[in-house]
Amino acid sequence: ELPDKVTIKEVGPRDGLQNESEEVPFKDKVAWIDLLSEAGYSYIEFSSFVHPKWIPQLKDARSVATSIRRNPETTYAALVPNMKGLEAALETGVDEVSVFMSASETHNKKNINKSIEETYPVLEEVVKMAKQESKTVRGYVSTVFGCPYEGDVPVEQVAEVSEKLLSMGIDELSLGDTIGVANPKQVDDVLPRLQERLSFDRIAMHFHNTRGMALANVLVSLQHGITTFDASLGGLGGCPYAKGASGNLATDDLVHMLHKMGIETGIDEQKLKEAGDYIQKVLKQSLPSHQMQVLNKE
Numbered sequence: 001e002l003p004d005k006v007t008i009k010e011v012g013p014r015d016g017l018q019n020e021s022e023e024v025p026f027k028d029k030v031a032w033i034d035l036l037s038e039a040g041y042s043y044i045e046f047s048s049f050v051h052p053k054w055i056p057q058l059k060d061a062r063s064v065a066t067s068i069r070r071n072p073e074t075t076y077a078a079l080v081p082n083m084k085g086l087e088a089a090l091e092t093g094v095d096e097v098s099v100f101m102s103a104s105e106t107h108n109k110k111n112i113n114k115s116i117e118e119t120y121p122v123l124e125e126v127v128k129m130a131k132q133e134s135k136t137v138r139g140y141v142s143t144v145f146g147c148p149y150e151g152d153v154p155v156e157q158v159a160e161v162s163e164k165l166l167s168m169g170i171d172e173l174s175l176g177d178t179i180g181v182a183n184p185k186q187v188d189d190v191l192p193r194l195q196e197r198l199s200f201d202r203i204a205m206h207f208h209n210t211r212g213m214a215l216a217n218v219l220v221s222l223q224h225g226i227t228t229f230d231a232s233l234g235g236l237g238g239c240p241y242a243k244g245a246s247g248n249l250a251t252d253d254l255v256h257m258l259h260k261m262g263i264e265t266g267i268d269e270q271k272l273k274e275a276g277d278y279i280q281k282v283l284k285q286s287l288p289s290h291q292m293q294v295l296n297k298e
């Protein structure tokens, strides 16, 4: 049975922009996030406090955090890889922080320069400190359905990393198909195996649409009781440390599908179009989502 309501977490300003080669001027970035804030989202991941050499696109995280107009109905979150990132994020008064790691050793190393074992104590300290500061904490597991370096990733390994993150006290765990290789049959196979070990009321799915299967994967996830999905407006996005990762599942396509199916999201489709149109003009390129393609032909 399908849910009546789904929560969509907008990750475009972070996952989308981190993979754009076109520099987005600070003022435009802030204006875009402000447009997103008017669209009815309960959650916007606005940036990440990582090393600017690794992700130069998001080096303005601090100023973005303090310049955006915050909608009191919206949770504003940012990625933090370690204590240095957390401290910077806390200074700007974020609502929530997200820690992240991979289920596969090689991607973890390429993305955050540590082995999986070395990552745990770092994240544990971050989660503990964030909790002391009364912040909610999200955790991401990447390469859940496949790794660009190692190929197949055993479900056992995904479950282990996930359990470890949940045991640190994170509030929600987002399972990432980092390079968009998941297919609906695989999702149907993997989710029940994870459900044996993880409490699904704290699980979100994070699909990339590299091969056009993200919406199909959402449908299967809905059938397994998942009701929270990450998405990026217009299908912007990727992960620069995962070769082949392209855009996230497009928020506008997801919202359109869910609304057609009678599932509520709280998001205003017209406002999404305005925000999508704004960022594609800034980037001087048409965004890949179906909704934006339709809009661009009107």
Ligand code: HMG
Residues within 6 Å of the ligand: 015, 018, 048, 049, 050, 051, 052, 054, 055, 079, 081, 082, 084, 085, 086, 100, 111, 112, 113, 140, 141, 142, 143, 175, 176, 177, 178, 179, 206, 238, 239, 240, 241
């Ligand atoms: P490192 O080089 O191992 O860090 O990088 P370190 O601790 O050895 O420190 C080296 C230098 O970096 C020091 O400066 C630190 O102060 C500085 P120095 O003394 O040499 O002048 N430093 C920092 N500066 C700013 N902010 C920080 C920070 N930490 C240390 N937070 C590090 C380790 C994690 C920092 C680095 O690898 C990094 O920034 N990685 C970020 C990678 C990233 O952002 N990837 C994309 C996001 S994940 C993703 O997209 C997947 C997801 O969407 C889900 C999915 O799709 O699967 C979430």
Ligand code: MG
Residues within 6 Å of the ligand: 015, 176, 178, 206, 208, 238, 239, 248
């Ligand atoms: Mg991602």
